[in-house]
Amino acid sequence: MEEIHLIIAKNLKAFRENKKLSLEKVAELTGVSKTMIGQIERGESSPTITTIWKIANGLKISFTSLINDPQPDTKVVLRSEVQALTEDNGKYRVYPYFPFQDDRRFEMYSVEIDKGGFLSSDAHGEGTEEFVTVFDGELTVRVNNIEYTVKNGDSIRFRADRPHVYHNSGDILTRLSMTIYYPH
Numbered sequence: 001m002e003e004i005h006l007i008i009a010k011n012l013k014a015f016r017e018n019k020k021l022s023l024e025k026v027a028e029l030t031g032v033s034k035t036m037i038g039q040i041e042r043g044e045s046s047p048t049i050t051t052i053w054k055i056a057n058g059l060k061i062s063f064t065s066l067i068n069d070p071q072p073d074t075k076v077v078l079r080s081e082v083q084a085l086t087e088d089n090g091k092y093r094v095y096p097y098f099p100f101q102d103d104r105r106f107e108m109y110s111v112e113i114d115k116g117g118f119l120s121s122d123a124h125g126e127g128t129e130e131f132v133t134v135f136d137g138e139l140t141v142r143v144n145n146i147e148y149t150v151k152n153g154d155s156i157r158f159r160a161d162r163p164h165v166y167h168n169s170g171d172i173l174t175r176l177s178m179t180i181y182y183p184h
Contacts, residue, residue: 004067008052009043011066015059030058091117092166100182109178113139113168123162127183130160135177138170
């Protein structure tokens, strides 16, 4: 894992260069000296929490945008790196490929449900929606006591801010992709 002062160095420099700000302008906006800004950007200084807050506030960016390791433009997620979460004695398996992050309002999963597998889900937050595409097999989704059968190649979108149920109602393994969108 990369040291925090090097992460801050990369993030500050990238932000400054993207906004085409000089070291002098960043110093003026933040109240942190030009020399210190330069040292931070080169990874020569480990700024205090107070200094990081001064920089974040002066540049009108979040504290975490300075301290979190930036996400690459492209990321390949290998199945072997994703740990399955299981329900129904292992018959329902969820693979969280892209978990929720504050800067994104969604999360994405791959799901496998063995024949007869079942999951009952509580209501999610107000306005939450789920988007499901079935790639293999057959899925029955129950929302508001109405059942919908979604077959291979078909999709369903529904309000997930109410209890809902997933069931493999077919004769073979069901594989699907699920995206959950959170509006707030």
